[in-house]
Amino acid sequence: MRKLRLGDDVDDHCVKCKRITNHVIVSLVDERPAKVRCRSCYHEHDYLQGVAPPPRRRMQSPKDA
Numbered sequence: 001m002r003k004l005r006l007g008d009d010v011d012d013h014c015v016k017c018k019r020i021t022n023h024v025i026v027s028l029v030d031e032r033p034a035k036v037r038c039r040s041c042y043h044e045h046d047y048l049q050g051v052a053p054p055p056r057r058r059m060q061s062p063k064d065a
């Protein structure tokens, strides 16, 4: 695997665009992307490794069911 550097492009899931977009690496930890910024909307977020986070749902405790 090639070494990643700050400013490199990576594909990742953008939570704003709700799709895989080009991202710029803005933070690296152990040579892996920690934070990335979407090239489309400039939203900055933790690197998700291209995996969409689970949809936000209202948390419901079992005792309320």
Ligand SMILES: [Zn+2]
Pocket: 014, 015, 016, 017, 018, 021, 038, 039, 040, 041, 042, 043
């Ligand atoms: Zn985006």
